[in-house]
Amino acid sequence: MKVSREQATKNRERILDTAAQLFLERGFEGIGVADTMKAAGLTHGAFYGHFSSKEDLIAQACGRAFSRSHERWSKMADRTSDDPLSSIVGSYLSRRHRDDPGAGCTLAALGPDIARHSSSVRRAVADGLRSAFNLLSGLVPGKSEAARRQRAISTYASLVGAMIMARAVDDEALSQEILNAVQASVSGSGGRTNALQR
Numbered sequence: 001m002k003v004s005r006e007q008a009t010k011n012r013e014r015i016l017d018t019a020a021q022l023f024l025e026r027g028f029e030g031i032g033v034a035d036t037m038k039a040a041g042l043t044h045g046a047f048y049g050h051f052s053s054k055e056d057l058i059a060q061a062c063g064r065a066f067s068r069s070h071e072r073w074s075k076m077a078d079r080t081s082d083d084p085l086s087s088i089v090g091s092y093l094s095r096r097h098r099d100d101p102g103a104g105c106t107l108a109a110l111g112p113d114i115a116r117h118s119s120s121v122r123r124a125v126a127d128g129l130r131s132a133f134n135l136l137s138g139l140v141p142g143k144s145e146a147a148r149r150q151r152a153i154s155t156y157a158s159l160v161g162a163m164i165m166a167r168a169v170d171d172e173a174l175s176q177e178i179l180n181a182v183q184a185s186v187s188g189s190g191g192r193t194n195a196l197q198r
Contacts, residue, residue: 012050015040019061020068024109025102028058028117059120065106066128073135085139085155086187092159093179098166108163132156158186 003011018040022031033054034044051057076091077084091097092105101109106128114125133152140155142148162182166175 008049011040011042011046015042015047015050015057016061016064019057020065021102023058023061024065024104024106027110028113033057055118055121058117059124062106062110062114062121063124063128066125066131069105070128070131070135073132077135077139085136088136088139089155089159089183089187093162093166093183098163098175098179101167105160105163107160108167111160111164129156155186158182 015036019031019036022036022039033047036057037044037047047057051060072091073088076087080087097104106125107114114121133149133156136152136155137145137148140148140151142151159182162178166178169175169178
């Protein structure tokens, strides 16, 4: 039975959303095409109607994950116009983000693996990073555009590094200490906010 164009678009979106979440949770090698399609509620045979290969799916799923993060950050910045950077930093360095990689940052979950993939995957990540840097450049202090961009890149790198370390340790107190220290450093809160309370 032929699928309508509208249904095919919905199916493709469902595959991308499912793949993005599963890759973030399990890694690129931790989930195959068949299991991704099953989780999306579709047959394995339907995959090649939407994607040329698993590598194509990985590239597009990375782009999808970055887009979701950008949307969340943009909404957060709009809702908290008095101090949007602290709001984004607090959300990123939270217990919820640490404990739910499937709904979080692509680089914190998959960074080292991305470097081993094709240029199409790395291009999708580069586009996502540019978008994040542009958003953060509008939120960080700095006397010039170049200074704000440098600060935005440094801020993002600090967030990703903190999340990777906080997830890597088996000591809850140390994990919390890492997140709190970086939150205080990046947002200038002096440690007043407990990131893991969120």
